[in-house]
Amino acid sequence: MPELPEVETIVRQLRRQIIDRTIASIRVFWPRTIEGNKTEFRRRLCGLTVAGVWRRGKYIGVEGEDGTFFTVHLRMTGKLVGALDTADRRHLRLRFTFTDGTKLHFVDARKFGRLRLWPCRGESCPGLGPEPLCPETVRRVLKHLRTNRPVKSVLLDQAILAGIGNIYADEALFLAGIHPLTQAAVLNAGQQELLSRSVPRILKLAIGRRGTTLRNYRTLADQSGGNQEHLNVYGRTGAPCFTCGTPIERIRINGRSSHFCPKCQRSGVGRQ
DNA sequence: AACAGCACCTGTAGGC
DNA sequence: TGCCTACAGGTGCTGT
Known part of the structure; x- marks a missing residue:
């Protein structure tokens, strides 16, 4: 669904929303949403304070103060929302709760979207070509x-x-x-x-x-x-x-x- | 190398 | 109203 301009828009808003916030807990409602080791994903992200949010192609990247890095790919119908409406509720796949009580929901009707942990920002999203913005x-x-x-x-x-x-x-x-x-x-x-x-x-x-x-x-x-x-x-x-x-x-x-x-x-x- | 086909999933729109 | 089909902003796999 979203292409570069949609992802860029989301990233800009996400920066204002989650930078300097600390993830307190993660609740997963559709396990396949997480690629790779789910236990490690949870272990590395709980307690993480967000230092930066980046876009690379159609990927959203979130970097912690310690360099921990994970990506979100929305594929066809994925979206990130602060507040859930009634229609979103049945498509909720994952929820971050921050230490200040605020929440970030990953909602995805078709279940194609994926979150994934990487060793660091520099090793994420291998094989992508250059950005087409200039x-x-x-x-x-x-x-x-x-x-x-x-x-x-x-x-x-x-x-x-x-x-x-x-x-x-x-x-x-x-x-x-x-x-x-x-x-x-x-x-x-x-x-x-x-x-x-x-x-x-x-x-x-x-x-x-x-x-x-x-x-x-x-x-x-x-x-x-x-x-x-x-x-x-x-x-x-x-x-x-x-x-x-x-x-x-x-x-x-x-x-x-x-x-x-x-x-x-x-x-x-x-x-x- | 590059293509078609299918898989992953669900929702919606249109035809009958 | 209900059933059926086609189609959807993406990617990745398999077979040819």
Whole structure:
């Protein structure tokens, strides 16, 4: 569910909420929520005073004063909330109680979300590509790609760039005027440049709007995102393109829906 | 290497 | 109303 902008929004709020607080107890309602050794997870985290909260790709990282580090991945429907409402109650998977009595709940309808302990921050989340928030980075990555995979698949590959999901991949490709099936290695210099700018731009705009809420996503403060009002292609199958009026199409690429304007995004097609 | 298919899970929307 | 199907913002595994 949440992609980089949603996770970034949550992390910013989490910093204000839990830094300098000490975990008093942890209650687990769905054991598979914790990856790895559950006993050690509990042992290392109880008594932990939170020193920092970080984002890496779609991971939330929490660091203790002693360097203890754990991550939260929300996957499709996970969320962190301070206050539980009635609907959340049945999907409660884990609860942190802090020494001052405040609580942090991990709620996750589909049970895909995971918490995991790491040896330290530096050893967490191995295999993730660089952050896609500045054009320089995206430019460098695109330039060195030697793959025939569709550019849409490449954008979704967390080992290549970390944090882009299905919504923002589609939106960035629209902004760059590139067809999602275009083979990554055949993007010319101009297309690489357009995509290098559009990926960070789309993500930063979405962060500024606190992310995109389509159904489940809520911020820590239980707010909706605002970016869903600004989507050009995602979820707009059959609706007219805002630029040219052509109906937006949907196809499947690697099992994921891809939305695009067949007229504005002809670039790259038929020239592979 | 890279793809499809499936697994993990539950909820919701739409068709009949 | 109820049943059935398709689909969902993610990732990881297996087989080909």
